[in-house]
Amino acid sequence: MEKKILKAGLLGLGTVGTGVYKLFEAQKEEMIHKIGAELELKKILVRPQSMERAKGIVREGIELTSDWRSIVEDEEIDIIIEVMGGTEFAKECILAALNAGKSVVTSNKDLVAIDGKELLDTAAANNCDFLFEAAVAGGIPIIRPLKQCLAGNHLTEVMGIINGTTNFILTKMTLEDMDYQEALALATELGYAEADPTADVEGIDAARKVAILASIAFNSRVVLGDVYTEGITRLTKADIEYAKEMGWTIKLIGMARNTETGIEVRVHPMLIPSTHPLASVNDSFNAVFVHGDAVDDAMFYGRGAGELPTASAIMGDVMDIARDIRFNCKARINCTCYKQLPIKTIDECNNSYYIRLMADNQPGVLSNIAKVFGDHNVSIAQFIQRNAEEYQAEMVLITENVLEKDFNAAMEQLKALSIVKDVSAVIRVYGKNS
Amino acid sequence: MEKKILKAGLLGLGTVGTGVYKLFEAQKEEMIHKIGAELELKKILVRPQSMERAKGIVREGIELTSDWRSIVEDEEIDIIIEVMGGTEFAKECILAALNAGKSVVTSNKDLVAIDGKELLDTAAANNCDFLFEAAVAGGIPIIRPLKQCLAGNHLTEVMGIINGTTNFILTKMTLEDMDYQEALALATELGYAEADPTADVEGIDAARKVAILASIAFNSRVVLGDVYTEGITRLTKADIEYAKEMGWTIKLIGMARNTETGIEVRVHPMLIPSTHPLASVNDSFNAVFVHGDAVDDAMFYGRGAGELPTASAIMGDVMDIARDIRFNCKARINCTCYKQLPIKTIDECNNSYYIRLMADNQPGVLSNIAKVFGDHNVSIAQFIQRNAEEYQAEMVLITENVLEKDFNAAMEQLKALSIVKDVSAVIRVYGKNS
Numbered sequence: 010m011e012k013k014i015l016k017a018g019l020l021g022l023g024t025v026g027t028g029v030y031k032l033f034e035a036q037k038e039e040m041i042h043k044i045g046a047e048l049e050l051k052k053i054l055v056r057p058q059s060m061e062r063a064k065g066i067v068r069e070g071i072e073l074t075s076d077w078r079s080i081v082e083d084e085e086i087d088i089i090i091e092v093m094g095g096t097e098f099a100k101e102c103i104l105a106a107l108n109a110g111k112s113v114v115t116s117n118k119d120l121v122a123i124d125g126k127e128l129l130d131t132a133a134a135n136n137c138d139f140l141f142e143a144a145v146a147g148g149i150p151i152i153r154p155l156k157q158c159l160a161g162n163h164l165t166e167v168m169g170i171i172n173g174t175t176n177f178i179l180t181k182m183t184l185e186d187m188d189y190q191e192a193l194a195l196a197t198e199l200g201y202a203e204a205d206p207t208a209d210v211e212g213i214d215a216a217r218k219v220a221i222l223a224s225i226a227f228n229s230r231v232v233l234g235d236v237y238t239e240g241i242t243r244l245t246k247a248d249i250e251y252a253k254e255m256g257w258t259i260k261l262i263g264m265a266r267n268t269e270t271g272i273e274v275r276v277h278p279m280l281i282p283s284t285h286p287l288a289s290v291n292d293s294f295n296a297v298f299v300h301g302d303a304v305d306d307a308m309f310y311g312r313g314a315g316e317l318p319t320a321s322a323i324m325g326d327v328m329d330i331a332r333d334i335r336f337n338c339k340a341r342i343n344c345t346c347y348k349q350l351p352i353k354t355i356d357e358c359n360n361s362y363y364i365r366l367m368a369d370n371q372p373g374v375l376s377n378i379a380k381v382f383g384d385h386n387v388s389i390a391q392f393i394q395r396n397a398e399e400y401q402a403e404m405v406l407i408t409e410n411v412l413e414k415d416f417n418a419a420m421e422q423l424k425a426l427s428i429v430k431d432v433s434a435v436i437r438v439y440g441k442n443s
Numbered sequence: 444m445e446k447k448i449l450k451a452g453l454l455g456l457g458t459v460g461t462g463v464y465k466l467f468e469a470q471k472e473e474m475i476h477k478i479g480a481e482l483e484l485k486k487i488l489v490r491p492q493s494m495e496r497a498k499g500i501v502r503e504g505i506e507l508t509s510d511w512r513s514i515v516e517d518e519e520i521d522i523i524i525e526v527m528g529g530t531e532f533a534k535e536c537i538l539a540a541l542n543a544g545k546s547v548v549t550s551n552k553d554l555v556a557i558d559g560k561e562l563l564d565t566a567a568a569n570n571c572d573f574l575f576e577a578a579v580a581g582g583i584p585i586i587r588p589l590k591q592c593l594a595g596n597h598l599t600e601v602m603g604i605i606n607g608t609t610n611f612i613l614t615k616m617t618l619e620d621m622d623y624q625e626a627l628a629l630a631t632e633l634g635y636a637e638a639d640p641t642a643d644v645e646g647i648d649a650a651r652k653v654a655i656l657a658s659i660a661f662n663s664r665v666v667l668g669d670v671y672t673e674g675i676t677r678l679t680k681a682d683i684e685y686a687k688e689m690g691w692t693i694k695l696i697g698m699a700r701n702t703e704t705g706i707e708v709r710v711h712p713m714l715i716p717s718t719h720p721l722a723s724v725n726d727s728f729n730a731v732f733v734h735g736d737a738v739d740d741a742m743f744y745g746r747g748a749g750e751l752p753t754a755s756a757i758m759g760d761v762m763d764i765a766r767d768i769r770f771n772c773k774a775r776i777n778c779t780c781y782k783q784l785p786i787k788t789i790d791e792c793n794n795s796y797y798i799r800l801m802a803d804n805q806p807g808v809l810s811n812i813a814k815v816f817g818d819h820n821v822s823i824a825q826f827i828q829r830n831a832e833e834y835q836a837e838m839v840l841i842t843e844n845v846l847e848k849d850f851n852a853a854m855e856q857l858k859a860l861s862i863v864k865d866v867s868a869v870i871r872v873y874g875k876n877s
């Protein structure tokens with residue numbers, strides 16, 4: 010066991026950084042018992058224009074500085090906590106810290122989803138820890154459980170509700186009958202959505218997280234660019250209502266599957282059975298559902314964002330690193346991607362599909378539609394018809410499991426039928442083997 | 444980093460032991476990548492009368508023996524896995540293993556809930572790991588998340604559905620309209636209940652687990668004898684139906700709270716809001732719900748028992764120990780009980796209460812009953828009355844939050860009223876500050 014007083018440097022004092030500061034204060038008396046050493050926050054990186062505000066938050070005795078090098082090069086500092094966000098500058102700081110022999114904790118999913126391998130390799134080369142529990146699903150313990158607790162499994166599926174903004178919007182649309190624009194406006198008003206909500210509503214934030222989850226669950230590197238991504242902007246109340254009537258709930262799902270022919274990894278709206286544990290995850294809560302050959306189904310639920318929940322995940326990592334320093338076992342668990350599995354395109358994935366369309370309201374229409382599907386080996390599992398207008402009917406179908414490529418071919422042919430007036434919605438549907 | 448081939452000895456080849464054997468086989472090729480070393484199962488302890496059966500399960504190359512000392516004293520063996528159950532003999536084996544310098548993994552909740560401190564102290568004295576993730580909630584990662592991921596929290600509540608047998612029975616009573624005896628018979632038929640179901644249905648199994656959870660969550664030792672325990676044998680369909688009508692679901696809950704006046708720890712049936720994440724945990728699934736000052740609410744869900752789910756938790760521990768051996772950092776995290784908090788009796792706990800009673804069906808009855816409660820500072824939050832017979836009415840009340848001692852005093856007085864014919868049921872009700 011090495012030295013008795015460990016010191017940390019914090020890069021960033023926004024929402025999450027302030028939470029980390031608060032937890033250092035709240036846990037001050039506990040540290041010696043929990044990790045067998047004192048652990049102090051020594052310096053915080055603050056932008057010059059935020060210095061005055063920072064002085065109002067941080068107690069005396071902790072140095073505020075705008076010079077990042079004075080933190081990552083401080084010989085007394087053992088652990089660097091990066092909570093600035095963004096990619097280029099954050100990466101420069103983290104690499105410098107690792108190369109200076111300091112272990113690093115980050116909540117930076119943007120960075121880990123792209124440069125995770127380089128960062129983990131740099132950590133290993135310097136015999137340091139690089140931990141990022143907070144980068145996925147905020148306060149929910151998921152990375153350590155996947156890497157350690159479930160290590161005895163061959164994991165085949167990880168799927169989750171991993172974006173709180175979109176889950177809040179969909180919950181309002183599902184339970185409170187709002188339309189998309191109303192729900193988005195409310196999310197913005199309550200601070201759940203940013204002024205520019207693109208990264209959330211287009212699924213990009215969720216795609217970063219599912220890339221990280223897939224890499225860890227399947228021991229094979231998946232990056233943001235590998236993830237097929239669709240957002241929630243085209244979802245309508247009508248589809249949510251039809252789905253509900255048929256026993257399904259629509260969620261924005263990040264899903265990764267380890268199949269015999271490669272990894273599937275994608276983010277898109279999905280109908281999941283209303284009895285599935287993820288279906289009752291509402292508002293801004295997140296949850297990650299895991300399937301493994303030994304553990305069967307497991308789920309992890311909690312707050313996916315926010316000052317203190319995210320800081321909770323960061324402090325867990327910080328305290329773990331402190332133990333590793335005391336026991337001289339840094340880099341005990343670093344990169345776990347020892348396989349190189351192929352990644353499938355969305356065309357090569359299987360799904361069931363929900364389709365809503367307008368067609369002529371006349372005898373034989375369903376049989377014509379069913380024939381097109383049948384010709385492409387697509388069976389129909391559920392069907393509802395509503396008379397929308399005098400000569401037209403709205404039809405909702407849910408297919409059996411089918412290869413997306415075959416489904417798309419069927420849809421092309423369907424759209425060409427003269428009896429089909431409009432295909433209003435196509436949404437993927439969850440199935441065990443979809 | 445030390446030696447490259449690690450060896451384990453397995454004590455017991457029942458359901459869980461067989462699962463552990465299967466996972467050693469399934470993960471054989473993965474070990475070197477996951478833990479940086481080979482990890483082999485060298486010997487298995489089997490009772491003489493089970494030797495023939497064991498030979499049908501275990502491949503050649505693994506030694507089957509009925510001599511436990513030949514395993515725990517084997518100098519080549521680094522890790523002992525105890526999955527026999529029971530207390531005395533298991534304890535003797537575990538202590539001998541730890542004293543021989545071997546790290547130990549167990550699923551033995553009976554033992555840990557009573558002798559956890561002695562076992563952890565012995566492990567620390569011998570610089571060994573003693574891990575028991577499988578002892579609580581089967582395959583669900585909960586102990587490592589509490590000890591590590593959530594270490595930055597002051598945890599105030601841990602509650603869960605931690606007995607699959609009783610949750611199966613209650614699910615059948617709630618969703619399929621069975622009565623207790625029918626549901627128990629089905630549980631027995633399907634193998635969810637043992638021939639003698641006492642430990643499950645009387646809440647003793649859950650009490651062991653909640654004692655372990657409370658010890659870890661609150662950093663203060665709680666043992667089985669500290670846990671107030673009531674089972675589910677007196678629950679009726681009538682109460683489940685009334686609860687449902689009023690927006691509640693009845694579950695057998697293991698609950699521990701860290702209050703300013705001490706730790707509350709108990710197992711009993713409880714009405715929880717039907718919107719609470721635990722309310723939709725059905726069949727034999729388990730879930731543990733945690734509240735902390737930083738993470739807010741979190742929940743862990745999965746299979747609480749079974750061959751492979753339990754073996755999954757054990758293998759996670761085994762692989763973690765293997766890493767600790769490689770990095771020479773055994774005993775990195777052992778006993779985390781550094782406080783000595785007082786434990787409250789059930790009389791000193793606060794709850795809301797559900798009461799079902801028969802009373803004379805005449806004007807003024809409710810006001811008489813409400814007056815008795817009012818005199819003891821018990822307010823009534825919800826009320827239903829049904830005319831049961833010509834002269835009698837069945838009343839269901841749910842109180843506001845009150846000290847159990849005060850509630851009991853009110854109930855004594857209530858039972859003495861001539862208008863009250865029978866108190867059919869009293870069940871505690873969950874509230875944030877109950």
